Amino acid sequence: MPRPALFLDRDGVIVHDTGYLSDPAKVALVPGTAALIRAANAAGVPVLVVTNQSGIDRGLLDWEDFAAVEARIADLLAAAGAATDATAACPFHPDHTAGYDKTHARWRKPGPGMITALADRLNIGLPGSWLIGDQPRDIEAARNAGLAGGILTGDPIRPDRALELDNLAQCGFTLHAARSPDAAMAFLKTTILFDNC
Numbered sequence: 001m002p003r004p005a006l007f008l009d010r011d012g013v014i015v016h017d018t019g020y021l022s023d024p025a026k027v028a029l030v031p032g033t034a035a036l037i038r039a040a041n042a043a044g045v046p047v048l049v050v051t052n053q054s055g056i057d058r059g060l061l062d063w064e065d066f067a068a069v070e071a072r073i074a075d076l077l078a079a080a081g082a083a084t085d086a087t088a089a090c091p092f093h094p095d096h097t098a099g100y101d102k103t104h105a106r107w108r109k110p111g112p113g114m115i116t117a118l119a120d121r122l123n124i125g126l127p128g129s130w131l132i133g134d135q136p137r138d139i140e141a142a143r144n145a146g147l148a149g150g151i152l153t154g155d156p157i158r159p160d161r162a163l164e165l166d167n168l169a170q171c172g173f174t175l176h177a178a179r180s181p182d183a184a185m186a187f188l189k190t191t192i193l194f195d196n197c
Contacts, residue, residue: 004128010051012134020055022065024072032181034080049087050114056091088114112145149174
């Protein structure tokens with residue numbers, strides 16, 4: 001039977017967003033995120049990362065740089081007793097990818113492509129799954145993929161985000177705001193995703 005998963009954006013959610021992160025030495029976990037991932041691991045909830053990485057098509061980093069950063073993230077999480085199960089990364093950007101079209105757009109968040117590809121590969125049930133992201137496009141991707149809901153972290157009540165968030169609300173999709181990973185986990189534990197905790 002398909003099982004629900006926790007999808008996470010990477011930059012700004014798992015690690016601090018330094019802008020086109022390419023140097024493993026600059027990787028720093030967002031406080032509280034390792035504990036959130038560890039709790040999901042303990043509950044048997046797959047943790048899947050979906051990250052836009054347009055720096056690749058912009059020529060600011062390459063896939064080797066990306067892999068080195070991913071290895072450093074894995075090491076830091078492991079040291080905290082946490083692990084992710086899979087990562088999908090999209091290098092496409094409308095201004096920097098030759099021939100950018102609707103196929104590329106499906107992969108780049110807010111498109112649902114990365115989420116649905118991981119779900120197909122790992123037998124994930126999307127209607128019970130959740131996503132945590134720090135940008136409205138992350139939450140829109142969750143809605144577009146048919147997830148139960150999305151949690152916007154950071155400062156989700158900034159005035160410039162209010163209209164975007166209002167536009168994301170719809171029947172059957174729950175939108176929640178949390179200022180920290182701890183607050184996000186506290187909310188998730190009230191949902192079906194963690195109903196066996």
